[in-house]
Amino acid sequence: xxxxxxxxxxxxxxxxxxxxxxxxxxxxxxxxxxxxxxxxxxxxxxxxxxxxxxxxxxxxxxxxxxxxxxxxxxxxxxxxxxxxxxxxxxxxxxxxxxxxxxxxxxxxxxxxxxxxxxxxxxxxxxxxxxxxxxxxxxxxxxxxxxxxxxxxxxxxxxxxxxxxxxxxxxxxxxxxxxxxxxxxxxxxxxxxxxxxxxxxxxxxxxxxxxxxxxxxxxxxxxxxxxxxxxxxxxxxxxxxxxxxxxxxxxxxxxxxxxxxxxxxxxxxxxxxxxxxxxxxxxxxxxxxxxxxxxxxxxxxxxxxxxxxxxxxxxxxxxxxxxxxxxxxxxxxxxxxxxxxxxxxxxxxxxxxxxxxxxxxxxxxxxxxxxxxxxxxxxxxxxxxxxxxxxxxxxxxxxxxxxxxxxxxxxxxxxxxxxxxxxxxxxxxxxxxxxxxxxxxxxxxxxxxxxxxxxxxxxxxxxxxxxxxxxxxxxxxxxxxxxxxxxxxxx
Amino acid sequence: xxxxxxxxxxxxxxxxxxxxxxxxxxxxxxxxxxxxxxxxxxxxxxxxxxxxxxxxxxxxxxxxxxxxxxxxxxxxxxxxxxxxxxxxxxxxxxxxxxxxxxxxxxxxxxxxxxxxxxxxxxxxxxxxxxxxxxxxxxxxxxxxxxxxxxxxxxxxxxxxxxxxxxxxxxxxxxxxxxxxxxxxxxxxxxxxxxxxxxxxxxxxxxxxxxxxxxxxxxxxxxxxxxxxxxxxxxxxxxxxxxxxxxxxxxxxxxxxxxxxxxxxxxxxxxxxxxxxxxxxxxxxxxxxxxxxxxxxxxxxxxxxxxxxxxxxxxxxxxxxxxxxxxxxxxxxxxxxxxxxxxxxxxxxxxxxxxxxxxxxxxxxxxxxxxxxxxxxxxxxxxxxxxxxxxxxxxxxxxxxxxxxxxxxxxxxxxxxxxxxxxxxxxxxxxxxxxxxxxxxxxxxxxxxxxxxxxxxxxxxxxxxxxxxxxxxxx
Numbered sequence: 001x002x003x004x005x006x007x008x009x010x011x012x013x014x015x016x017x018x019x020x021x022x023x024x025x026x027x028x029x030x031x032x033x034x035x036x037x038x039x040x041x042x043x044x045x046x047x048x049x050x051x052x053x054x055x056x057x058x059x060x061x062x063x064x065x066x067x068x069x070x071x072x073x074x075x076x077x078x079x080x081x082x083x084x085x086x087x088x089x090x091x092x093x094x095x096x097x098x099x100x101x102x103x104x105x106x107x108x109x110x111x112x113x114x115x116x117x118x119x120x121x122x123x124x125x126x127x128x129x130x131x132x133x134x135x136x137x138x139x140x141x142x143x144x145x146x147x148x149x150x151x152x153x154x155x156x157x158x159x160x161x162x163x164x165x166x167x168x169x170x171x172x173x174x175x176x177x178x179x180x181x182x183x184x185x186x187x188x189x190x191x192x193x194x195x196x197x198x199x200x201x202x203x204x205x206x207x208x209x210x211x212x213x214x215x216x217x218x219x220x221x222x223x224x225x226x227x228x229x230x231x232x233x234x235x236x237x238x239x240x241x242x243x244x245x246x247x248x249x250x251x252x253x254x255x256x257x258x259x260x261x262x263x264x265x266x267x268x269x270x271x272x273x274x275x276x277x278x279x280x281x282x283x284x285x286x287x288x289x290x291x292x293x294x295x296x297x298x299x300x301x302x303x304x305x306x307x308x309x310x311x312x313x314x315x316x317x318x319x320x321x322x323x324x325x326x327x328x329x330x331x332x333x334x335x336x337x338x339x340x341x342x343x344x345x346x347x348x349x350x351x352x353x354x355x356x357x358x359x360x361x362x363x364x365x366x367x368x369x370x371x372x373x374x375x376x377x378x379x380x381x382x383x384x385x386x387x388x389x390x391x392x393x394x395x396x397x398x399x400x401x402x403x404x405x406x407x408x409x410x411x412x413x414x415x416x417x418x419x420x421x422x423x424x425x426x427x428x429x430x431x432x433x434x435x436x437x438x439x440x441x442x443x444x445x446x447x448x449x450x451x452x453x454x455x456x457x458x459x460x461x462x463x464x465x466x467x468x469x470x471x472x473x474x475x476x477x478x479x480x481x482x483x484x485x486x487x488x489x490x
Numbered sequence: 491x492x493x494x495x496x497x498x499x500x501x502x503x504x505x506x507x508x509x510x511x512x513x514x515x516x517x518x519x520x521x522x523x524x525x526x527x528x529x530x531x532x533x534x535x536x537x538x539x540x541x542x543x544x545x546x547x548x549x550x551x552x553x554x555x556x557x558x559x560x561x562x563x564x565x566x567x568x569x570x571x572x573x574x575x576x577x578x579x580x581x582x583x584x585x586x587x588x589x590x591x592x593x594x595x596x597x598x599x600x601x602x603x604x605x606x607x608x609x610x611x612x613x614x615x616x617x618x619x620x621x622x623x624x625x626x627x628x629x630x631x632x633x634x635x636x637x638x639x640x641x642x643x644x645x646x647x648x649x650x651x652x653x654x655x656x657x658x659x660x661x662x663x664x665x666x667x668x669x670x671x672x673x674x675x676x677x678x679x680x681x682x683x684x685x686x687x688x689x690x691x692x693x694x695x696x697x698x699x700x701x702x703x704x705x706x707x708x709x710x711x712x713x714x715x716x717x718x719x720x721x722x723x724x725x726x727x728x729x730x731x732x733x734x735x736x737x738x739x740x741x742x743x744x745x746x747x748x749x750x751x752x753x754x755x756x757x758x759x760x761x762x763x764x765x766x767x768x769x770x771x772x773x774x775x776x777x778x779x780x781x782x783x784x785x786x787x788x789x790x791x792x793x794x795x796x797x798x799x800x801x802x803x804x805x806x807x808x809x810x811x812x813x814x815x816x817x818x819x820x821x822x823x824x825x826x827x828x829x830x831x832x833x834x835x836x837x838x839x840x841x842x843x844x845x846x847x848x849x850x851x852x853x854x855x856x857x858x859x860x861x862x863x864x865x866x867x868x869x870x871x872x873x874x875x876x877x878x879x880x881x882x883x884x885x886x887x888x889x890x891x892x893x894x895x896x897x898x899x900x901x902x903x904x905x906x907x908x909x910x911x912x913x914x915x916x917x918x919x920x921x922x923x924x925x926x927x928x929x930x931x932x933x934x935x936x937x938x939x940x941x942x943x944x945x946x947x948x949x950x951x952x953x954x955x956x957x958x959x960x961x962x963x964x
Contacts, residue, residue, distance in 0.1 A: 025851075071808075071952045072878060118869075133877070137868045144867045147907055151915045159915060163907065170903055174896045177877075181884035181892060 004064050005052070006078040009045035009088065010124040010138075013038050013095075013117040020114040028109050032099075035113035039099045042124065043092030049080055050089040058082065058477035060130060060195075068134075073191040077131040082474030083329045087127045087249075087256060090336045093460060094248045095120045097453035098241035101344045104351065104447075105153065105239070112153055115145035116241060123245070126253050132180055132192040132261065139176070139257070142250060143169050146234075146242075153239040155350075156297075161237025168230040172220030176257070179213035182206060183265065197265055204268045211269025214262035215277055222254025223310040224277075225284040232291075232303030240347030243299070247306045248340035252332045255313045259329070259482065263317070267485045274486075278318035282409060284311025285416035293423040298349070298356040301427060302342045305382060308416060309335045315413060316397040320488035324400020325479045330471060331393035334381065334464060338390060341378040341457040345371050348446040353439050358430055362437035371446045372432045374454035379428050381461045383421040389464035404489040496548045496556045499540050499564055500604055506532040507597035514594065526579040529593040530572045533600065537568035547961070552672040553611045557961040562954070563607035563738045566815070570731040571600035573822050576933045577723040577829050584833055586632060586721060596727070599625035603731060607738035610746065612661045612671040615739055619657075619703065622735055623650050626728065630720040642719025649702065649712040657699025663692035664747075673747035680750040693748065693755045697740075704736035706796060707766040710789050717785035722832055725781055726825035729788040730818045737795055737814060741807050744799070745962035752802060759800040764894055767793030771898040775905045780828055780840050783905065784821070787864060790902055791817055797895050798879050801886035804963045809879040811955045816871030816944050820863035823937035826930065827857040834924045840909055845918020852931070853924070854913040856938045861906035863941050866899050871944035878952070 016038025023031055053061055060079035068076040080088065098116070105112055118141065125138025143166065150162035184192060187200045202210070220227045231251070235243045258277075263270050288308025295301045313335065316328025348371050349364070350356050365372040381388035394417065401409045445451070464471060483490065510529045517524060540561055547557045575596055582592060598621060605618030627650065631643020665671050667689055668679035683689065698709060705713040717725045744752060770789030777783040791813075798810040830853055831846070832838055847854040863870035866877075876899065880892045926934070944951055 067949070069874070069949050069952060071949070071956060072881060137873065140868045140873065144862060144869070147910070148914055151911060159911065163904075166907065167900065167904060170900045171897075174893070174900055177880075177896050178889065178893050181881060182889060184881065185884045185887075185889075 005045050005049050006062050006064055006080065006128050009042045009049065009092075010078065010121055010128065012042045012045070013121040013124070017114040017117040017121075020110055020117070023110060025108070025110045028106060031110050031113055032103060035117060036096075036099050038117055039095045039120070042120070043096045046088040046092030046124070050085045053080060053082065053085040053474055055082060055473040055477045058480075072133075073189075073193070074133040075131045075193060076134060077193065078128045079130045080128050082476070082478030083256070083259065084127045084478075085474050086329065086333050086471050087252060088124060090252070090333050091120065091123050091127065091249050093457065094244055094336060094340045097340060097344060097456055098244045100449045100453040101244070101347055102239070102241040103449050107153065112149070112239075115149050116245070119145045119149070119245060123249050123253065127256065130194040132183070132194060132197065134192075135257070135261065136173070136176060136180055139253060140173060142253065143173065146246075149242045150234065150238045153242070154237040155239070156236050156299075157233070158237040161233040165230040165234030168227070169221055172217045172227070175213040175217030179210045179217060182210050182213070194260075194264070202266065202268070207266040207269035208272050209269075211262050211266045211273050214266075215258060215273055218254040218257035218262065219277075219280075219314075220254065221251060222258065222314060223251050223284070223307045224254070224314060225280055225287055225307070225311070228284065228288070228307045231307055232300055235303040235306065235343070236297065236299040240343055243343040243347075244340040247303070247343060248336040251306065251310055252313075252336055255310065255317060255328070255332055258314075258317055259325075263482055263486065267487075270486055274318040274320060277314060278405065278409065281311045281314035281318055282412050284308065284314060285413055286419070289416050289419035289423070293419060296358050298346045298358060298431075299343070301358070301423065302339060302346060305420065305424075306335070306339050308420065309339070309382070311416070312394060312397050312413065315409065316400060319397065319400040319404050320483070320486060321400035321404035322476070322480060322483045322488065322490045323403060324397050325483055325488070326472060326475050327393050327396025327398075327400055329475045329479060330389070330464075330468065331397060333471060334389035334393045334461070337457050337460045338378050338381045341374060341454055341461070342382075344450065344454055344457065345375040345378070345446075348450045349443070352443050355439075358427060360438040361431040361440050362434045363432070364440055364443065365432045366436070367441060367443045368445045370451045371454070374451070374458055376428055376432060377458050377461060379424040381465070383424045384417050387462070387465045389461050389468070391465060392468045400489075493550070496546075496550050497554070499536065499543065500601065500608075502536055502539070503568070503597065503601045503604060506536065507594050507601065510597055511591065511594040514591065523579050523583055526575050526582065526593050529597055530575040530579075533568045533572040533575065533597065537565050537572065540564040540568065549610070552674070553614045554608050555610045556608065558958040559742065559961055560608040562811070562958040563734075564604050566734060566818070567600045567603035567607075567731065570727070570734065570818060570822070571596055573933060573937070574723050574727045574731065576929050577726060577822075577826050578721070579929055580927050581721065581723055581829050581833050592629065592632060595625045595629050599629070599727065599731070603735035603738070606735050607742060609739075610673045610742070612664065615743065616658070616661065619739065620654065622732065623654070623703075626724070626732065629724045629727070630716055632721050632724065633719070636719070638719035639721070640719070642716045645712050646716040653699050653702030653709065656695050656702070660692050660695030660697075660699055663688055664696060667692060673743065676747040677750060680748065683751075685754055689751060690754060693751060694758065697755060697759070700736055700740055701762065704733050704740075704792050705789050706762050706792050707769045707789065710766070710769070713789060714782050714785045718779060718781045722781065722825065722829045725784070726822055726829075729784060729825070730821050733788065733792060734814050734818060737810060740799065741810065741959075742962060744802060745807060749802075756800055759796060760888070760891055763793050763796035763800055763891060765793075766790070766796055767895055767898040771901045774902065777905075778840055779838050780843070780909070781838055783840065783909070784824060784828070787902060787905070788821065790898060791821075791864070793898070794876065794879055794895055797883050797888065797891050800891065801883040801888050803882070803886065804959060806879075806882040806886065807962060808952070808955050808959045809875070809882040811959060812948075812952060813875040813879045815951060815955070816863065816875035816941070819871055819937050819940040819944065820860040823856050823934060823941060824860040824864070826934050826937065827853045827860070830926055830930055831924065835920070840912060842919075843909060843912040844916040846913045848918050849920075849922065850924040850926070853926070853934070856934050858910050858913060859938060859941060861910060863945065865903045865906055869942065869945050871941045873945055874948045875944065
């Protein structure tokens with residue numbers, strides 16, 4: 001029998017967390033090693049899944065299924081399609097680099113890494129569950145450790161950020177939960193199986209109600225305006241690795257949920273509500289970018305830029321076109337890597353300078369060249385420089401919008417890009433070039449681990465920018481049937 | 491098997507109670523913990539004995555039945571009783587000097603639960619209920635020199651007597667309508683009858699009287715004071731075992747007797763469930779005392795269970811029992827931590843829990859897990875048991891009730907997080923590790939393991955409960 005790669009990937013972090021409970025709390029080295037090994041195994045499994053995914057066959061692969069609670073029709077069922085294969089790869093990359101940049105943590109590292117591993121298990125689980133109950137189960141697992149991770153190890157208004165984030169996300173999951181129950185009750189087949197539910201033709205009213213519930217519920221996690229407010233506060237308050245995972249991967253769970261559950265199961269509902277999502281997403285792009293421009297805290301800039309970039313993801317999903325939806329999924333990957341890189345490098349700077357105020361920095365490129373270059377790379381990807389992954393994703397989203405939704409939205413999206421370019425270039429010029437200011441001259445280059453983690457992330461930005469085909473092929477194969485059911489432009 | 495032999499478990503539990511009373515009488519007072527151990531080991535042994543009766547079924551006239559439902563509740567009642575006794579051993583040694591009849595009364599309370607859930611006749615059920623209540627009246631006021639405990643006991647007795655009167659009035663009306671007190675006879679009579687004011691009054695008074703016992707809003711006002719004043723292990727008994735008993739009685743009564751007339755009271759039940767969920771969970775936010783917080787949160791849990799009752803049917807009944815079991819494991823774990831802390835420090839305020847993660851890492855972890863389970867977060871029992879409960883309600887068409895239930899769960903997360911914040915985020919005000927006795931550590935580990943096991947592998951529990959609930963609907 002083949003190795004159950006998906007279970008290995010999802011459950012190894014949980015096993016790692018369990019092992020950590022048994023490790024004495026003062027053995028910091030051992031604790032880090034356990035965390036890295038668990039993250040590494042899961043990432044290796046994720047990479048194997050990505051590489052092993054056969055795009056020519058398309059559909060769901062690596063299927064695993066065990067009856068879990070037959071009384072309620074719940075199976076422990078895992079499988080990946082092209083989009084999930086790309087997303088688990090992203091998760092693997094971000095968790096390993098996240099553990100590396102957390103190496104310095106010496107306050108209760110045992111609890112920190114255990115919670116971090118539980119969180120990432122939830123993320124993997126969401127991306128590859130094909131049972132709706134388990135989708136929700138893992139979704140909540142990913143939210144469960146957030147409060148403590150931020151409130152104990154965070155900075156800057158951490159308790160407020162942690163509480164706001166937790167309550168808003170859990171409030172969003174209320175809607176998802178109600179939506180799931182409505183879908184389950186309306187289907188009449190006593191099953192949470194995605195494939196079986198997909199065969200059910202729900203009546204238009206049910207579809208419309210359930211889609212709205214899912215759209216708002218998942219929209220909270222995706223940072224959809226006006227429910228995004230937890231995101232900048234939460235990301236600023238969180239410790240580096242948690243910001244990386246949260247902005248890099250967790251927000252994608254929201255967008256992924258809309259794609260995997262709402263759009264797949266409820267095509268009629270999608271046709272009713274996607275135009276509204278498109279409008280909200282456009283506000284996301286512009287509002288997020290304008291807010292980012294007004295910030296002085298580096299992390300707030302990145303936080304609001306995430307809101308803006310998630311707007312492109314949602315615009316792509318709402319574009320009702322194959323190209324746009326493909327671009328949305330690619331943007332999830334690209335933004336995930338990019339924002340993780342941003343937060344990792346901001347973390348390095350903050351750990352030394354103990355401030356993130358843009359005005360306190362200048363000429364960092366002289367004192368910490370590697371960190372600066374990596375940050376600048378993320379910035380350039382963020383403003384959509386050709387040759388980096390953000391460009392490919394955004395061009396696809398814009399083309400899809402142009403095909404299916406007309407030029408108005410494209411124009412607005414391009415305005416968003418222009419604002420992004422303004423604040424990113426201004427920030428880069430101020431912080432990394434120009435005369436040294438404040439404590440900047442005293443700062444030192446990041447540690448080897450930090451630079452290695454950053455370089456690994458940067459590799460993906462460049463590789464995908466130059467040659468996106470290995471990602472695009474599986475994504476297209478998985479998005480095509482969904483767009484086709486929606487009657488979108490192919 | 492028939493006749494009196496069917497009552498063997500009840501007789502043995504009664505015998506155990508007298509054995510515990512005699513041990514207390516004969517042993518010197520410094521050996522009081524030994525009395526506790528006799529009660530705990532006795533109840534655990536009897537739980538095993540009852541579990542072996544899983545396949546047995548039979549009736550004692552029209553009065554009493556042995557079926558899987560009854561057996562399940564016997565086992566649960568004995569396990570809960572044993573857990574409360576184990577919580578009490580160290581607590582009673584330090585905080586209840588001269589605790590004589592304490593353990594024997596707990597065994598009697600357990601016997602009351604067993605009778606309540608096995609009765610198929612109104613007066614037998616009522617006698618079981620009163621046996622439970624009278625034992626608890628004494629136990630609640632057991633901290634003899636503590637004014638709060640006395641106040642709690644007085645309130646509990648007065649409102650308990652009032653609610654018993656209400657319940658009896660309802661039962662007498664039912665008898666008047668049906669001409670019999672046996673469940674089967676009542677069901678037969680109700681099936682043919684048309685709605686009448688007397689029937690409405692009978693149902694409302696009966697359910698209201700039982701609503702007092704499980705602390706449903708608006709019959710809950712005794713609960714917070716009683717919970718705060720009672721010795722903490724008895725608070726746990728009130729919050730968990732007494733509620734389980736009330737729902738055990740309700741499930742059998744509704745399924746076997748009142749089902750034909752249930753549509754008459756579904757709307758008020760839904761209203762009571764709504765009020766209970768909202769009031770319990772919102773008032774909990776303002777509490778500063780951990781026992782009062784748990785009191786209100788347990789009122790909220792009753793609200794969720796009432797959602798199941800409003801959506802009554804075989805699926806909902808299973809879900810109610812499943813949720814009761816998950817709730818019992820998590821709630822006992824939370825109370826045990828409260829007992830441990832109170833025992834070592836005398837502290838009951840939430841602010842006193844600052845930095846518990848430093849002083850007692852295992853207890854803090856267990857309390858966090860218990861709270862997450864009570865909220866309904868995954869990997870823990872509460873997620874799947876609450877999911878099952880709300881699923882049953884959604885299938886019965888109660889979507890709005892489910893929405894309120896889920897929303898109030900999020901409110902509960904808020905006040906639980908306020909405690910968890912004290913445990914992990916706020917630095918400790920006092921220093922020094924809090925120890926635990928082996929019994930406390932062991933019990934906490936078992937309860938935590940049960941909470942996690944139900945959350946991760948729920949199928950066996952569901953299967954057992956499915957087959958336990960089936961006889962009610964045959």
